[in-house]
Amino acid sequence: MTKIDIIQxxxxxxxxxxxxxxxxxxSVFDIMKDELARGQKVxxxxxxxxxxxxxxxxxxxxPQTGAEIEISARRVLTFKSSQVLKKALNQK
Amino acid sequence: xxxxxxxxxxxxxxxxxxxxxxxxxxxxxFESMVQAxxxxxxxxxxxxxxxxxxxxxxxxxxxPMTGASVxxxxxxFPFFKVGKDLKERVDRKKQDIG
Numbered sequence: 001m002t003k004i005d006i007i008q009x010x011x012x013x014x015x016x017x018x019x020x021x022x023x024x025x026x027s028v029f030d031i032m033k034d035e036l037a038r039g040q041k042v043x044x045x046x047x048x049x050x051x052x053x054x055x056x057x058x059x060x061x062x063p064q065t066g067a068e069i070e071i072s073a074r075r076v077l078t079f080k081s082s083q084v085l086k087k088a089l090n091q092k
Numbered sequence: 093x094x095x096x097x098x099x100x101x102x103x104x105x106x107x108x109x110x111x112x113x114x115x116x117x118x119x120x121x122f123e124s125m126v127q128a129x130x131x132x133x134x135x136x137x138x139x140x141x142x143x144x145x146x147x148x149x150x151x152x153x154x155x156p157m158t159g160a161s162v163x164x165x166x167x168x169f170p171f172f173k174v175g176k177d178l179k180e181r182v183d184r185k186k187q188d189i190g
Contacts, residue, residue: 001124001125001128001133001134001135001136002135002136002137002138003137003138005124005128006120006121006124006125009120009121009124010117010120010121013116013120014113014116014117014120016113016117020109021117023106024102024106024109024114024117024118025121027102027105027106028098028102028117028118028121029137029139029140031098031101031102031105032093032098032140033139033140033178035093036178036181036182037178037181037182037184039184040093041093042093042098043093043094043095044094044095044098044122045094045095046122046126047122047125047126048170048172050172052182074183075182075183075184076174076179076182076183077141077174077178077179077182079172079174081169081170085126085129085170086169086170088126088129088130089130089145089168089169089170090167090168091130
């Protein structure tokens with residue numbers, strides 16, 4: 001599934017034109033991206049939470065050479081699935 | 093930001109659509125993704141990331157309260173891999189450098 005399929009679903013179910021559906025769907029992901037880029041979390045009930053986490057710097061190794069390197073502090077995006085979604089994936 | 097905030101923000105940008113329809117569209121977006129994952133389909137949102145369904149092997153676990161041994165069956169769970177662009181935007185320290 002890609003964005004095009006999601007746009008098609010909105011189009012079919014809501015009766016919006018392809019163009020209008022595309023604008024709304026693009027806007028959904030753009031706004032989520034902007035919010036996450038600002039370090040804010042995005043909570044979608046029934047789906048899951050997107051959370052930006054701060055990682056401290058740590059020592060790591062280059063698995064190829066074994067050389068020790070410093071991994072700098074960074075911010076990473078994590079996704080925690082909602083219980084509802086987890087259950088949906090495990091229903092028979 | 094919650095789903096409600098997201099809907100409100102979209103409406104600020106796309107004022108010509110009634111709020112009810114925007115709310116409905118947002119529900120359809122996430123519901124489509126849930127349905128795809130239920131079918132084990134991979135979801136690719138360019139610039140955002142990919143969702144895949146992964147499996148955890150069945151294992152013998154223990155009830156931490158009673159210590160009784162229980163069988164935990166194979167479980168499926170959603171896995172999100174952040175897209176390159178978003179990954180870089182989130183890690184602002186990287187952006188500061190270059």
